[in-house]
Amino acid sequence: MANVRELLGRLNQQTIRYDVGRGGIAELTNQDIAAALAFVEPGLxxxxxxxxxxxxxxxLRRKQLRDQVLALVQPELRRQCRALEEARIDVGIAKACIGWGGAATAEQARELERATARLERAAAECWPRTTLESLPTLAQAVIREIAHPNLCSDCEGRGHRVAGELVVACIACSGHGITPMSDRKRAAAIGRDESTYRQTWxxxxxxxxxxxxxxxSQAAAQLAAALSRAA
Structure with a gap:
């Protein structure tokens, strides 16, 4: 079976038909593909x-995609906010303990140092304040990277190579078949310079x-399973 992603692309508007097999005998029709898509679990x-x-x-489904991406990031944003606020409270408690008894003990000083370090880590791990308003641009850039990945030149995107009589995972891409896009390209995709991207985004x-x-990938696997039943 062809790559299910390529089969799904046949549903786009086109003037040439690709749903007829040799001798005019239909293999997987566009109707089959659309029907199989219904068996993919709704969601992101x-x-x-x-x-x-x-x-x-x-x-036709931009709202659904927007809602799913928002549902993905909201829990993480809330987690970051809670972690930052809790770290701030810990610093406040440590300072209050010192102020309560006058001169700080060695243990109190160490606890304040630890609490301050936790606050600094929590702040560093927080996403930019403009993340939500930048989310449409970020999501579209990620979608483009998923749809147009950098195929590994060593294995040509297969994720493996033939070594004698053995099939081994490609070392260059660690068996993934793709290599990461550069920071420079990702920065350009979201309209930022490379330095700002590295530091902030x-x-x-x-x-x-x-x-x-x-x-x-999980959705593609579900589509492939549904298509295999229809074939």
Whole structure:
């Protein structure tokens, strides 16, 4: 069977038909593909699968994609806010303990130092304050990277190589078949310079990429399973 992502692309508007096999005998028709898509679990993965490979269909479902991406990031943003606030409270408690008894003891000084370090780590791990307003740009850049990955030149995107009589994982891409896009390209994709991207936006982008790519892969696997039953 062809790559299910390529099959899904047949649903885009086109003038040439690709749904007829040799001798005019239908193999998988566009109707089969559309029907199989119904067996993909609704959610972020399905929305991404359509956004990457069936943009004509995804154009009708922009609200659903938006809602799914927001649902993905909201828990993480809330977690970061809670961690930062709790770290601030810990620093305040440590300072209050010192002020309560006059001169700080060695243990109180160490606790304040530890609490301050936790606060600094929590602040460093927080995403930029403008993350939500930048989310449409970030999400579209991630979707483009998923749809147009950098295929590994060593294994040509297969994730493995033939060594004699053995099939081994490609060392260059660690068996993934793709190599990461450069920071420079990612920065350009979200309209930032490379330095700002590295300092401010890299963590957000990579967090989104990992989770959105995983969701899309799971949806593609579900589509492949549904198509195999229809074949």
């Amino acid at each position: 993965g399905r929305e991404l699968l359509e956004a990457c490979w069936w943009p004509d269909g995804a154009a 890299r963590g957000v982008y990579q967090w989104l990429l990992v989770r959105m790519r995983d969701a899309e």
